[in-house]
Amino acid sequence: MSTLSPVPTDVRSRAVAALAQPPALLERVISADTLRGVNKAQALKTSEPPSAISTQSGTALDQRVFDALANAKTFAAMVSMHLDKAWREKLFNQLDDLHDLSEWETGDEPVEQKSFITFLKTFIALDPRRRPSLGMTHDGHILMAWVRGSDRLTLEFLENDSVRWTVTMTIDGNKERAAGQTVATRLTQTLAPYSLQDWLSNDK
């Protein structure tokens, strides 16, 4: 696994800010290479999905899933310089997995764009060395989890930078649980009593 130097805070902040910019402003804040990636992703988004080509008429679900997935990958491409290559590939694979129609449950929604932006901002800010497992709620919120034996930390990404968190861990032989909601920028402070950096740095 590649070991990149930590991304300087100001660079990371610019990347986070880019996620909130209208597309027309992207050229000012991302590199030419990244812009090419964004354009490719955009082309993918606007092209006809394979399901529609093969069946002549993709279902509404097919289309919504395809669009949401393409949107998510577009946003990830915008900040690709802050995601190491191995993780970026893993992220895209997990996103594909989360949108696998053969696993789809009736009533589920594809990834919700605002949730995904909160997820990306948080992920870049935390820069975890130990990669989390990803999941998704029935209404399209991205979930993230780290598990160590019977200990676990889970995050649910909501709109407007809000993050719902739960932690279960054994401290000095006593099991402790906590749950709450905070904003992404305060997550480090909120989870400090639960050794957040240990969860993030314990690479496997």
Add this chain to the structure above:
Amino acid sequence: MTSDGQQANEEQVPEGEAAGIMLPASKEIPSEYSVMRYAGRNRIIIEDDKVVGFFPQAFALRPDEEYLSVTWIEYFKGAPDEQRVRAIKAFRRSFPGVGKQSAYAIGNVGKVRDECVARSHRVRILHEPEDENKGHCAIRRFPRDDSDLLQVLSADVFTEIIPNISIP
């Protein structure tokens, strides 16, 4: 024979699966038994291609759900392992959309009830058989917005995990 005087209808149960356990008239499942919860790939935690747990959100009610669906393991006859397999097969019959990467988590009824009551949720865990899954149960009065409860159910109550793919 059940406590309300109804004969267990073996003809309606595929493969003659009913263990024939008597329940109180309320149909409330006693604390010593176990129930099984299904979760699709998106609500399970996978590390290194191995299912290691359920996200708390695997226990969240959808907006249109009035109760949390689970399957009563001991409804089915056989040794414990056979009961689990029968329960999973019954669930599959009742839910055609079971995904290959999905999983089942098993928890003790008494612990489920205790954790709910400890948070002032007076749930009722009732046997409500369905045509294809005679072991189906409904956890009624289950709260819609209690992150703490969902967390404890996923981390400390439903701790035995069975990947769907492990049951042919």
